[in-house]
Amino acid sequence: MDATLQALRGLVPRELQNPRVGIICGSGLSGLAASLRQSVLVSYAELPGFVQSTVPGHKSSLAFGLMGSGAGVPVVAMLGRFHPYEGHKLSSVVYPVRVMAKMGVKNIIITNAAGALNPELTVGTIVVVHDHIALPNLTGMNPLLGPQTDPSLPRFLPLSDAYSRLLRKLVFRAAHDLSIERDALAEGTYAWVSGPTYETAAEGRFLRAAGADVVGMSTVPEVLAAREEGMNVLVLSLVTNAVVIPASYQSVRDEFEAEIAGVSTKTVVEEVVSHEEVLALGRLKGDLMKSLVEKVLDLLPSNTQQ
């Protein structure tokens, strides 16, 4: 950690060395940081402890700068995150969050691309996450597992308050101030799965039955580290696709038997999702996400821990 912080002190101008807000850009959402002023980019390759993002739509740089109107808020944005499915250790996935904490970040805005499980969520909706289901955490893949390296951090971290109510409300205030239509935003629960495979229909049904609204392959490890470090957390999921969950299975035996009986049938073609589709939606809705985040920064109270 000391080596990373020292490198950053050498690469980032002094006035940007104490960002107030950290931002993590999800798949295809690095444009979020396009409006940073006085921006300075630091490649992950220059930072000891950082790994590389290997996923299309994720760059590998930290961007420092001022965001929002007026004087602006000093922020640090990860243009490209790390996922366990890339082969990165969980400790590497959350390392940038720990660095942000050491630089003084008190609020973190984490974005991601996610598939909709809730049939009421349409593609393009931004979901303000208020809870999560993390099957990997529940089954032993938790970034906080292991010896406590910093005794000042809590051993048993509560998560019932993981998603800041104040920050969530600010998103709706921001949307209201920007006259964003009501249906563009929703609230929901994010299910974290390891990926890199997308869900089968049965898995989608299972996660929906468990109460998840959207599903993705990131975010929760970062949320855990950020909460452990005492940050206020806001998570925004962009719905890039629907997880296809047919109400019932249409039997191939029935289809076959109808065919040989000469009865005409509708052949089922299973829909599939692709990362290209995910990235395309990120590009399409990138501006909306950017305006929302900028407005949240404008509204952030300046006189509190926030």
Ligand SMILES: O=P(O)(O)O[C@@H]1C[C@H](O)[C@@H](CO)O1
């Ligand atoms: O980094 P995020 O969670 O935004 O990326 C999502 C999950 C996978 O990495 C990828 C699948 O298309 O997009």
Ligand SMILES: Nc1nc2[nH]cnc2c(=O)[nH]1
């Ligand atoms: N697991 C998962 N991650 C996603 N990221 C974007 N879309 C999806 C999806 O449908 N499933």
